[in-house]
Amino acid sequence: MRDLPVATRRVATVTVTLLIIAGLITGCSNSAGPGNDDEAQADRTTTQGVIDLLAEAYNGRDATAFASCLAADFVFYLEPSTIGSDPTLPSYWGKTAELELHEIAFGTRFPVTSLSLTLEEERAPLEIPGPAPSDPSEWEFYQRYTIETVVEGTTYEVNGYASFQLAGVAGDTSAQGDQLWSIVEWTDTGEVPCRVDATNWTEIKLLFAEDPDDYVLPDSPTDVIEKFRQAYVAMDAIAVLDCFSDTFSFWLNPNDVNDPGNQLPESWDLADESTITWNMFGPDTDIIHISLTLTQLGDPVELPAPGGGDPGWAYVYDVDMFVYLPHQLTLWANAAARFELFVDPDEIGPAGETLWEIARWHDIDDPARVEESSWGSIKAMYRESRGERVEESTWGGIKALYR
Numbered sequence: 001m002r003d004l005p006v007a008t009r010r011v012a013t014v015t016v017t018l019l020i021i022a023g024l025i026t027g028c029s030n031s032a033g034p035g036n037d038d039e040a041q042a043d044r045t046t047t048q049g050v051i052d053l054l055a056e057a058y059n060g061r062d063a064t065a066f067a068s069c070l071a072a073d074f075v076f077y078l079e080p081s082t083i084g085s086d087p088t089l090p091s092y093w094g095k096t097a098e099l100e101l102h103e104i105a106f107g108t109r110f111p112v113t114s115l116s117l118t119l120e121e122e123r124a125p126l127e128i129p130g131p132a133p134s135d136p137s138e139w140e141f142y143q144r145y146t147i148e149t150v151v152e153g154t155t156y157e158v159n160g161y162a163s164f165q166l167a168g169v170a171g172d173t174s175a176q177g178d179q180l181w182s183i184v185e186w187t188d189t190g191e192v193p194c195r196v197d198a199t200n201w202t203e204i205k206l207l208f209a210e211d212p213d214d215y216v217l218p219d220s221p222t223d224v225i226e227k228f229r230q231a232y233v234a235m236d237a238i239a240v241l242d243c244f245s246d247t248f249s250f251w252l253n254p255n256d257v258n259d260p261g262n263q264l265p266e267s268w269d270l271a272d273e274s275t276i277t278w279n280m281f282g283p284d285t286d287i288i289h290i291s292l293t294l295t296q297l298g299d300p301v302e303l304p305a306p307g308g309g310d311p312g313w314a315y316v317y318d319v320d321m322f323v324y325l326p327h328q329l330t331l332w333a334n335a336a337a338r339f340e341l342f343v344d345p346d347e348i349g350p351a352g353e354t355l356w357e358i359a360r361w362h363d364i365d366d367p368a369r370v371e372e373s374s375w376g377s378i379k380a381m382y383r384e385s386r387g388e389r390v391e392e393s394t395w396g397g398i399k400a401l402y403r
C-alpha cells in the first residue's frame with residue numbers, strides 16, 4: 001500500500017483497532033509467562049523495577065508481564081518522523097492497541113522467530129512533582145533502546161531513545177501494601193544522530209500490527225472488500241486503513257453535500273479518512289460496537305488503470321451498518337456504496353500473491369431503498385476528535401433516533 005523506509009517493511013496499515021480495537025486484552029493464553037502475578041507485582045514496587053520488567057517481558061515474550069507494566073489510562077506516542085511519512089498513522093494510541101500489538105508479537109501464530117530488547121539509562125530519572133504539594137510525584141525515565149527481531153525471516157535491528165513516565169495509582173498496591181508503579185506515557189523519540197533511514201521502536205511495533213490469521217488475504221477485489229468489512233466490525237483502524245491506496249479518496253452522497261445543515265465537502269483524501277477512522281476506532285471513541293453487512297449489487301465494471309497497467313474494477317454493494325453508541329443510541333447507514341479497486345503496486349502477499357486495495361469509495365443512492373441514510377453522514381460526525389467536536393446532528397443520526 002505505501003512506500004516504506006529502506007530499513008523496515010510494515011506488514012500493516014494502520015488495525016490496531018488497531019485503535020480500533022474492540023476489547024481490552026489482559027493476557028495471552030499462547031504466550032510464555034511466569035504464571036505468577038505476585039512475582040510481576042513485586043517488580044513493580046519500584047519505578048526501576050517497572051522498566052526492568054518491561055525489558056524482561058519483551059525478552060521472555062510474556063504478554064501478561066507486559067500488560068502489568070501499563071496503567072489503565074496508558075498512552076503511547078509514536079515517533080514523529082514515522083508519523084510524518086505516513087498519513088494513516090495517529091500521533092498516539094492507547095492501552096488496548098498496545099496490548100493487541102504485543103499479543104501478536106509475543107504469540108505463536110505470528111512469524112516472529114526472535115525478539116530481544118536492551119534498555120540503557122541515558123540520564124538519571126527525573127522527578128515530576130504533582131500539581132499540588134499534596135499530590136504524588138511521577139517519574140520520567142529516558143532510555144536508549146536496542147531491539148533485534150526476526151519477522152518472517154527478515155532481521156531488523158533498531159536503536160533509539162524513548163521516554164517512560166511512571167505513576168502510582170491510589171489503591172494499586174501489592175499484597176503487602178506496597179505502592180505499585182505503572183507506565184502512563186511512553187514516547188518514542190527516535191533521535192538517533194548520524195543515521196540515514198534509521199528505523200525506530202514505532203516501526204517495529206507496526207510490524208506486528210496485523211496478525212495474518214485475523215483477516216482474509218486481499219488477493220482479489222472481493223477479498224479486499226471482505227477484509228475491509230472484517231476490520232470495520234473489529235474496529236481495527238490499522239487494518240481498515242491498510243485496505244486503502246495512497247491516493248484514496250472518499251466521495252460523499254450528493255444529498256449530504258447539498259444539505260445546508262451538514263456543510264460537508266464533496267470528498268476527502270486518505271489523511272482525512274485516517275483522522276476519521278482513528279476518531280471512530282481509537283482510544284477516545286464513543287462507539288461500543290459495529291455490525292456491517294455488504295451485499296454485492298449487479299456485476300463489477302472494469303476500469304482502466306491510470307497510466308496503463310492492470311485494469312481495476314468497480315463494485316457496488318448494498319449496505320446495512322449499525323453503529324451502537326451509549327445510551328441505547330444506534331446510527332444506521334443503508335445507502336449503497338461503490339468501491340473502485342486496483343492492484344496494490346507496493347505490496348505482495350506472503351507467497352507472492354497479487355494484492356488489491358481500495359482507491360475510491362463513493363456513497364451512492366440505493367434503488368432498492370425508499371428511505372436512506374448514508375455512511376458518509378456517520379463518518380462526518382467523527383471528522384473531529386471528541387474533545388474538539390461541537391454538538392451536531394446529521395441526517396443519518398437524526399433518522400436513527402426514530403428507528
